[in-house]
Amino acid sequence: MVKGLANKILRVDLSDSRIWTEEQNENFYRRYLGGAGILAYYLLKELKPRADALSPGNVLVFAPGPVTGTAMPGASRLCVGAKSPLSGGIAKCEAGGFFGYELKRAGFDALVVQGKAAHPVYLWINNGEVEIKDATHLWGRNVLETQDVIESELGEKRLRTATIGPAGENLAAISCIMTDVRNAAARGGLGAVMGSKNLKCVAVKGKTMPQAADPEKYRDMARWMNTNYMNFGSAARFHDLGTGADMVGGNAIGNLPVRNWSGGQFDDVAKIDAAALRDSYRISMEACPGCQIRCKKVVELENELYKVDPRNGGPEYETLAGFGSFMGINDLAAICRANELCGLNSLDTISASGTIAFAMECFEKGMLTLEDTGGIDLRFGNVDAMLKVIELIARREGIGDVLADGSRKAAERIGRGAEELSMQVKGVEFGMHDPRLKxxxxxxxxxxxxxxxxxxxxxxxxxxxxxxxxxxxxxxxxxxxxxxxxxxxxxxxxxxxxxxxxxxxxxxxxxxxxxxxxxxxxxxxxxxxxxxxxxxxxxxxxxxxxxxxxxxxxxxxxxxxxxxxxxxxxxxxxxxxxxxxxxxxxxxxxxxxxxxxxxxxxxxxxxxxxxxxxxxxxxxxxxxxxxx
Amino acid sequence: MRVKLEMYGPFQRFNKDGQLRAELDLEDNLTVRALLMNLGVDIDEPWNAALNGKLADPADKLSDGSLLIVFPPIEGG
Missing domain, CATH: 1.10.599.10 (Aldehyde Ferredoxin Oxidoreductase Protein, subunit A, domain 3)
Structure with a gap:
């Protein structure tokens, strides 16, 4: 038994509704620790070589780390991964919120899901007890509605969840998994992997606090960070504004991407950065458990076109840039709405914005026509087109079906030289930092x-x-x-x-x-x-x-x-x-x-x-x- | 020479009157690093600067009409 760990890994095979736990020895934990290490181990060991990413054979891993579940600042996240339907290789990402923290306190160092359920289901993990429950009535619902229904039917408040919306159900390779409604395990198409297993949600509640080998030293270190974090420029900046605080500077040195990486300045950058958000729609900042930095923005707005519900969080830098400068858009309300639409539908905001910006450039260069887009004027800067296309991608309708598997696949379907405009590596669109600069x-x-x-x-x-x-x-x-x-x-x-x-x-x-x-x-x-x-x-x-x-x-x-x-x-x-x-x-x-x-x-x-x-x-x- | 200076985040308080944007009259040929030191900036703190729309080196020299933007480096997000 290793101190601080749950010393148990939860296994679920949805094909035959089998649930079991397995124990690994101390050297296993010392070699792989948790998170990304456990993910890589189980993918290599359990996934049959060259299995299709959307087949029952794919293995979906939710792995907190050794420190997760404790009150240490920064120790609340979890790694989620599988074989990626976007790249064909590994998908690995980290998500914030309370889900990882709760999973560890429910008594598990990781959850490994394989197989495919015969009908939509969700998993209910209640402090060591695990049930597979019917989710037929949840299929088609968005992430927030799903959270509400599950909380209501389980009679539990403040459930922690990992959920997919329609984009995951429709197997969009740019879909993600949302933790606690407003955080994303974003990259590589993990929402589609979950959807391919007919797994709508994992709901978890736990109350077993991991015990450190040296609790006094552990507490001292947590106290030290909580006392000193504001002395670090980066942490203080995250505390004040969250991500996206320095987009003006980023624009001035060329880090900020503009119009599908075609270069140039974005003159309206000060209208879409984190300071602009603080001065307009931001109503609060949220924290993951144990963290004083509180970097997560919460926005609320209502105008004549749409409203944005604060329960859906707020946009991070990647999203502000992706649905902003990257598409030539300076409408902060629309960016907040795009962020909400992506979250509710479980779309990765980076790959979704990357793919839509790609389509906009294709449209401007005549590689996509009004006929291809179903009459949508998909030019850079068109807010209505951006919002419309997000929903089409989630539903896989019209041009949305062409774009739902990312820009690389879309370029193959479009032809006409569109490959040159697909900006990705291994099919995965870029984070919003220019590699010509960095x-x-x-x-x-x-x-x-x-x-x-x-x-x-x-x-x-x-x-x-x-x-x-x-x-x-x-x-x-x-x-x-x-x-x-x-x-x-x-x-x-x-x-x-x-x-x-x-x-x-x-x-x-x-x-x-x-x-x-x-x-x-x-x-x-x-x-x-x-x-x-x-x-x-x-x-x-x-x-x-x-x-x-x-x-x-x-x-x-x-x-x-x-x-x-x-x-x-x-x-x-x-x-x-x-x-x-x-x-x-x-x-x-x-x-x-x-x-x-x-x-x-x-x-x-x-x-x-x-x-x-x-x-x-x-x-x-x-x-x-x-x-x- | 007259230089336009924008300073963001933890650096703003070192700008003239604590403003985000200011114009300063400076001696000729001042370097970016020297200006920041003159303003009392803790240059140990990580910073980036854009001088006339390009990533600046601390040793770059300012000139009349220059626009200097100083901000914390960006990563993640």
């Missing part, structure tokens, strides 16, 4: 197992000059500031080590916005478990997770050719702060080769070497890497 992040966009993910890469502009910004990388052995556009070996090494520390953090599972150092995260884990865990072990753990995800992708048919940024980023930006700036294709090719080499992967194919797998204690994964 080229180390560009490398991670290219090589990360789960596609163009902005959360597991180095944001280069943090580390361009001396000062506290360097704190995050000095302890990883990266001592000198480097220009944002640099792709030297030193930059690749920095990007790789941050990628590994992020994979460790996603296994712990710890929020990236709580300003813990790697050393502090290790100290938290030591106090929780009583292990003599070290920083070395943490980075090794992150490397293990990244490598397992790589092995999984290779097994599922992805190759080094999939580690490719779109052509647009290799051409000089035509205007704006990045005018004339492009990624040098030769420098990026060298950087990828260097990354593979530093990871112990073959420099050309990116296949992990047998020695590396053995070093990481995952030699078993080699046997899993060959399709049957």
């Amino acid at each position: 080229q180390g992040l560009g490398l991670i966009y290219a090589v990360a197992a789960n596609g163009a993910d902005h959360m597991t890469g180095a944001h280069d502009t943090l580390f361009t000059q001396e000062g506290r910004g360097m704190e995050g990388v000095r302890s990883l052995g990266s001592l000198d500031p480097l220009p944002a556009g640099d792709l030297s070996t030193a930059k690749v090494d920095r990007a790789k080590n941050l990628h590994l520390s992020r994979n460790f953090g996603d296994s712990l599972v710890m929020c990236h916005f709580t300003p813990w150092t790697l050393r502090q995260q290790v100290d938290i884990l030591r106090a929780l478990t009583g292990w003599d865990y070290t920083d070395f072990e943490a980075l090794r753990q992150g490397e293990r997770v990244a490598t397992l995800a790589r092995v999984f992708n290779l097994r599922e048919g992805l190759t080094a050719a999939d580690d490719q940024l779109p052509k647009r980023f290799f051409s000089p930006a035509p205007e704006g702060a990045l005018k004339g700036t492009a990624i040098d294709p030769e420098a990026m090719r060298r950087a990828k080769r260097t990354f593979y080499t530093l990871m112990g992967w073959d420099p050309v194919t990116g296949i992990p070497t047998q020695e590396k797998l053995e070093e990481l204690g995952i030699a078993w994964a080699a046997a899993e890497s060959v399709p049957e």
